[in-house]
Amino acid sequence: MRTEDAELPRMMMGSREAAAPAAPAASPGRPPGERAVGAMWAFGKSLAAVLPIYLAGYYGFSISLVLFGLMLYVGWKHSRLEKEMKLKSAMYLLENEKEFTTETVFRAKKDLPPWVNFPEVEKVEWLNKLLQQAWPFVGQYLEKLLVETIAPAIRASSIHLQTLSFTKVNLGEKAVKLVGIKAHTEHDKRQVMLDLYLSYAGDVEINVEIKKYFCKAGVKGVQLHGKLRVILEPLIGDVPLVGAVTMFFIRRPKLDINWTGLTNLLDIPGLK
Numbered sequence: 619m620r621t622e623d624a625e626l627p628r629m630m631m632g633s634r635e636a637a638a639p640a641a642p643a644a645s646p647g648r649p650p651g652e653r654a655v656g657a658m659w660a661f662g663k664s665l666a667a668v669l670p671i672y673l674a675g676y677y678g679f680s681i682s683l684v685l686f687g688l689m690l691y692v693g694w695k696h697s698r699l700e701k702e703m704k705l706k707s708a709m710y711l712l713e714n715e716k717e718f719t720t721e722t723v724f725r726a727k728k729d730l731p732p733w734v735n736f737p738e739v740e741k742v743e744w745l746n747k748l749l750q751q752a753w754p755f756v757g758q759y760l761e762k763l764l765v766e767t768i769a770p771a772i773r774a775s776s777i778h779l780q781t782l783s784f785t786k787v788n789l790g791e792k793a794v795k796l797v798g799i800k801a802h803t804e805h806d807k808r809q810v811m812l813d814l815y816l817s818y819a820g821d822v823e824i825n826v827e828i829k830k831y832f833c834k835a836g837v838k839g840v841q842l843h844g845k846l847r848v849i850l851e852p853l854i855g856d857v858p859l860v861g862a863v864t865m866f867f868i869r870r871p872k873l874d875i876n877w878t879g880l881t882n883l884l885d886i887p888g889l890k
Contacts, residue, residue, distance in 0.1 A: 701876050705839045708819035709792065739798035739815065750793045757789035764824075781829040786836070792820035794842075809851035813868070818842040825878070834879040844871025 674683070764784045773780050795817045802811035818840065825836035849864040 698876075701874055702839070704874055705819055705841050705876060708817075708841050708843075709821075711819075739800045739813075742796055742799050745799075746793070746795055749796070753789060753791075753793035756793075757787070760789060761787035778830070779828065783827055783829070784824065785827045785834075786823060786825040788823045790821035790823065792818070794818045794820075806851075808853050809849060810853070812848040812850075814846040814848060816842060816844055816846055816871075835881040836878045837875055837881075838878045839876035841874040842871055844873075845869065846871075 670687075673679075761784075764787055769782060769784055772782050797815040797817045799815070800813040802813070805811065819842075820840060821838075822840050823836070823838045825834065827834050844867050847866055847868050850860045850862075851864065852861045853859060854861050
């Protein structure tokens with residue numbers, strides 16, 4: 619009996635060990651090179667955060683000057699994020715104009731497109747389709763104009779700009795949209811006056827580089843809303859039937875530009 623009593627606990631312990639699940643194998647670690655790069659990157663970010671504070675103390679800068687610089691950085695970062703959010707919301711609005719108009723039809727009239735508020739303003743979807751179809755070729759023409767005409771003129775204007783070049787010119791996939799057009803033909807029989815309600819929120823990207831000074835700048839994303847007046851005057855009896863074209867914005871348009879490179883400084887609060 620004593621032998622059986624002694625064997626019983628051993629059998630129970632053996633059954634528990636057999637029922638216990640096997641420990642999972644240790645997951646293989648990252649390669650040494652990748653871990654080294656990650657450690658160096660983390661160290662570099664920490665150093666970049668601490669270095670301005672160290673330099674400020676080393677050169678005896680006032681703490682108020684450091685706080686002022688920090689406030690400028692926070693304001694610049696906030697301005698950048700706000701511009702990006704405005705551009706994304708404007709692009710979404712242009713893509714879903716019908717849904718937005720339906721949802722806001724009972725709201726204030728200022729939220730509705732001009733062709734809803736004013737019956738004399740015509741909605742020209744056919745022209746928007748034409749612009750969208752021709753937009754890639756407009757981009758090709760603009761790239762040729764900047765690279766072959768404007769860039770040489772800028773380089774010739776100053777000795778400091780002789781290495782200027784446009785490294786990238788891309789108008790993106792979003793074309794300028796005409797929200798509405800109003801024609802004025804009752805004032806003068808020898809002219810045609812058009813009011814174009816423009817709305818544009820696109821992923822245009824134009825980069826400029828000055829190799830001599832290792833300077834890069836550019837634009838990545840533009841938002842434009844305004845009313846453009848176009849005057850065709852005088853009307854003549856020969857081709858192209860119009861003597862001159864005059865264009866101007868009746869009021870200051872709403873323009874937001876997302877800058878890149880050196881022009882990021884323009885997003886600092888207080889600078890325009």
